[in-house]
Amino acid sequence: ALLAQERTLLAGARAYRGEFGAVGARFLAGIPRLLPGATAAAAHAALARRVDRVAAEGSVLVTRLEPLAVRSPGHGYVALPLQVEGESDLEGLLGVLAALESGPTLVHLEALSVERRGRTGTGEELAFRFTAVGFSLDEAPADTAASAARGTR
Numbered sequence: 340a341l342l343a344q345e346r347t348l349l350a351g352a353r354a355y356r357g358e359f360g361a362v363g364a365r366f367l368a369g370i371p372r373l374l375p376g377a378t379a380a381a382a383h384a385a386l387a388r389r390v391d392r393v394a395a396e397g398s399v400l401v402t403r404l405e406p407l408a409v410r411s412p413g414h415g416y417v418a419l420p421l422q423v424e425g426e427s428d429l430e431g432l433l434g435v436l437a438a439l440e441s442g443p444t445l446v447h448l449e450a451l452s453v454e455r456r457g458r459t460g461t462g463e464e465l466a467f468r469f470t471a472v473g474f475s476l477d478e479a480p481a482d483t484a485a486s487a488a489r490g491t492r
Contacts, residue, residue, distance in 0.1 A: 372445040374419065374473045379409045382475035383419050389444055390423055390471055397434040399427040407470065417477045420449070420470050428462045439471060447472040 376382035383406040394401045403424040410418040427435070432453070439446045451469040458464065 372443065372474075373416075374444060374475045376475060378478060379417060379419060379475065380406075382417075382473065383409075383421065386419055386421050386444075386446070386471060386473040389442070389446070389473075390421065390439065393438045393442070394425065394435050397427075397431045397438065399425055399431040399435050401425040411477060415477050416474050418447075418472050418474055420472045422468070423471055424466075424468045426456065426464065426466050429465060430462075432465060432467050436469075445474050 374382040374385045376385050387404045387406070390404060391401055401423060403422065405422040407420040407422055410420065412418055436448060436451070440448060449470040449472060452467065454466045456464040456466050
């Protein structure tokens, strides 16, 4: 009975390898859009640089960038929220939002608020606030595996 069970497992091993390969390929395909950095702090810094660079290209003034608590949605990824505040006209703000969402790095925007500050010679002056959420590989699974290999947790 045990031999028959092992033969069944071996016969299915080829199919498992193919299934795991497809899942791995989908996982690896998303990596280039993730934030670089070996730690959450490094990935947060990369997101802050990206936001700052996009804002500068759009002539938008960023007055505050604040990393928020890392969230773990699971599946080997972590979400890295960054509170962004600044001032701009409507065209500049819309350009920054579009560039962040459609750029090479995966960024999700949340909690956008816009407040009218007044009128300038070129149009409306706006104050804005939003959360830019970037994604990175979760460093915890590797740490957990290393701890398990050493016999610690």
